[in-house]
Amino acid sequence: MSSNTITKGLRDNRRSTMVWTAAISAVGGLYSALWPTIDGPGFQQAIDSYPEGLLEALNYQDIATPAGYLTSSVYGLIAAVLMLIYASSAGARCIAGDEQAGTLDLIAAHPITRTQLGLQRFGAAALNTILTSVFFFTVMIALRSPAQLTEISVTDFAAMHLHLTLFALMFGAIAYAAGAATGSRGLALAAGAIVAVLGYLANGLLPMVDGLESVNELSPFNWLVGGQPLHNGAQISGLITMTVITGLLLAAGTWAFNQRDLTV
Amino acid sequence: MGAELAIHTQALTKTYGDTVAVDGLDLEVPQGLVYGFLGPNGSGKSTAIRIMLDLIRPTSGTATVLGLNPRNNPVALRRRLGYLPGDFTVDGRQTSLELLTYLADLRGGIQARRINVLADQLSLDLHRPIRNLSRGNRQKVGLIQAVMHEPELLILDEPTSGLDPLLQHEFAAMMRQVASEGRTAFVSSHVMGEVQQIADNVAIIRDGRIATVGHVKELRRQSTRTVTAQLNGPGQREDFADLPGVTNLRIVDGQLTCRLTGPPDQLIKALASYEVASLTIDEPDLEELLFQYYEPSDSHD
Numbered sequence: 001m002s003s004n005t006i007t008k009g010l011r012d013n014r015r016s017t018m019v020w021t022a023a024i025s026a027v028g029g030l031y032s033a034l035w036p037t038i039d040g041p042g043f044q045q046a047i048d049s050y051p052e053g054l055l056e057a058l059n060y061q062d063i064a065t066p067a068g069y070l071t072s073s074v075y076g077l078i079a080a081v082l083m084l085i086y087a088s089s090a091g092a093r094c095i096a097g098d099e100q101a102g103t104l105d106l107i108a109a110h111p112i113t114r115t116q117l118g119l120q121r122f123g124a125a126a127l128n129t130i131l132t133s134v135f136f137f138t139v140m141i142a143l144r145s146p147a148q149l150t151e152i153s154v155t156d157f158a159a160m161h162l163h164l165t166l167f168a169l170m171f172g173a174i175a176y177a178a179g180a181a182t183g184s185r186g187l188a189l190a191a192g193a194i195v196a197v198l199g200y201l202a203n204g205l206l207p208m209v210d211g212l213e214s215v216n217e218l219s220p221f222n223w224l225v226g227g228q229p230l231h232n233g234a235q236i237s238g239l240i241t242m243t244v245i246t247g248l249l250l251a252a253g254t255w256a257f258n259q260r261d262l263t264v
Numbered sequence: 265m266g267a268e269l270a271i272h273t274q275a276l277t278k279t280y281g282d283t284v285a286v287d288g289l290d291l292e293v294p295q296g297l298v299y300g301f302l303g304p305n306g307s308g309k310s311t312a313i314r315i316m317l318d319l320i321r322p323t324s325g326t327a328t329v330l331g332l333n334p335r336n337n338p339v340a341l342r343r344r345l346g347y348l349p350g351d352f353t354v355d356g357r358q359t360s361l362e363l364l365t366y367l368a369d370l371r372g373g374i375q376a377r378r379i380n381v382l383a384d385q386l387s388l389d390l391h392r393p394i395r396n397l398s399r400g401n402r403q404k405v406g407l408i409q410a411v412m413h414e415p416e417l418l419i420l421d422e423p424t425s426g427l428d429p430l431l432q433h434e435f436a437a438m439m440r441q442v443a444s445e446g447r448t449a450f451v452s453s454h455v456m457g458e459v460q461q462i463a464d465n466v467a468i469i470r471d472g473r474i475a476t477v478g479h480v481k482e483l484r485r486q487s488t489r490t491v492t493a494q495l496n497g498p499g500q501r502e503d504f505a506d507l508p509g510v511t512n513l514r515i516v517d518g519q520l521t522c523r524l525t526g527p528p529d530q531l532i533k534a535l536a537s538y539e540v541a542s543l544t545i546d547e548p549d550l551e552e553l554l555f556q557y558y559e560p561s562d563s564h565d
Contacts (some may be wrong), residue, residue: 004369005370101355102351103353105353106321106353106367107370109317109345109349111342111343111370111372112366113337113338113372161515187484261320261321264309264314
């Protein structure tokens with residue numbers, strides 16, 4: 001009985017999941033496929049001519065290796081952004097989206113606690129996010145040899161996708177919690193976007209300001225790619241940080257959802 | 265448990281900032297009746313109902329539904345309830361069958377046959393996406409989900425809005441069935457005519473407070489209506505002016521109009537001495553009824 005809301009969530013969102021999965025995998029795959037054309041002495045020289053500060057701000061220090069290239073262009077940027085947008089909107093939909101659409105009242109009037117309702121819906125959103133990341137992973141593994149990325153081990157790819165998944169789930173939890181607490185889909189999405197923008201700045205530009213050198217340690221992007229999982233495998237501290245934050249947000253959001261009135 | 269009230273609220277109050285939506289509502293709904301909850305739009309009907317389901321929480325006062333406090337026992341209570349929201353909105357991409365199956369699963373499963381029987385009874389196509397359904401057909405989906413598990417108590421917020429007269433008739437039959445099985449239906453409406461067809465008793469709410477409680481028949485009997493009669497030939501004013509309950513009398517070109525409170529007997533008898541071409545007695549207007557019962561709020565106890 002408890003699985004119904006999860007199944008329903010998977011079913012109701014199957015189209016959007018497929019579209020997002022295809023888009024994220026296509027973009028990631030495209031960047032990977034470009035690697036053989038970029039890799040060469042000319043690229044390294046071009047990079048060397050950039051000012052050090054700019055490279056740091058863009059996190060491009062290591063860009064002439066496959067791991068560095070994929071980290072800067074895909075996992076630390078485009079795939080990360082797409083995944084966090086996808087997961088935030090899924091997290092916002094769990095409660096606030098349906099509440100604003102007016103469809104939550106009916107479900108919430110059934111014999112299900114708000115805790116079950118909220119967490120099962122997040123569970124469905126989380127499963128969709130995991131599926132997206134896993135599919136994306138298989139695309140990258142399939143491209144690994146043809147795109148001359150064999151320097152990166154399959155294990156390190158897997159570690160990178162574990163980081164990416166938890167990163168996305170954390171953003172899903174931010175939007176879930178903000179939406180659960182307020183009932184506003186706009187606020188839920190805004191919360192995700194604000195954290196994303198601040199986190200991105202904190203990982204690139206802000207550490208260059210005197211006195212803010214270590215602010216990057218507070219950035220989700222640092223937890224995602226700071227330890228270079230494509231080089232060094234899974235980074236336990238980042239994974240734990242993102243897992244703990246996700247758990248706390250789910251607990252806080254669900255608690256707030258239980259306290260308040262549902263809006264019509 | 266038999267003597268228990270289906271719904272009992274005491275000084276139930278809900279405020280939103282300075283706005284008082286429900287203002288000390290005292291309501292006693294006995295079991296085994298169809299009970300009308302009548303009031304104009306914005307009078308606090310939906311707010312009171314949503315408190316009963318623990319969708320919102322009261323500012324003060326208590327609500328007891330089927331002997332349970334919604335705040336403390338929401339799941340146990342909702343298991344025994346059927347609820348139709350005032351604005352039945354669902355994701356339109358799914359079919360009625362998908363939605364009803366999911367909602368049935370939330371209740372621990374309901375025989376699929378039961379859904380089919382109800383769909384046949386209301387002539388609803390279960391296999392079309394809900395977004396392609398008319399407003400009336402959507403309302404049928406809402407009704408089916410509220411009644412399909414045969415709950416002890418139905419809480420229906422404006423159930424007949426959007427239903428055509430044929431379906432209103434079907435709905436009235438469903439409600440009579442509910443009451444005959446000893447179950448309770450609590451039905452809100454802002455239209456007196458809808459409630460009087462189905463309800464035995466009615467509570468009239470205005471500005472978040474109970475204005476009056478009574479039997480539907482009694483309320484109708486005491487209410488004021490407009491009477492219009494077309495006479496062949498001129499009417500004599502003095503034949504009607506002093507009749508009991510008649511006010512605002514006008515006779516122009518043989519057309520008589522007046523306001524009538526109470527039984528029409530005397531008026532009909534006075535009219536009988538004329539040749540009457542047509543006669544209409546309007547349904548009592550809810551707003552006027554409310555006005556009547558609301559004005560000196562403690563003189564009608």
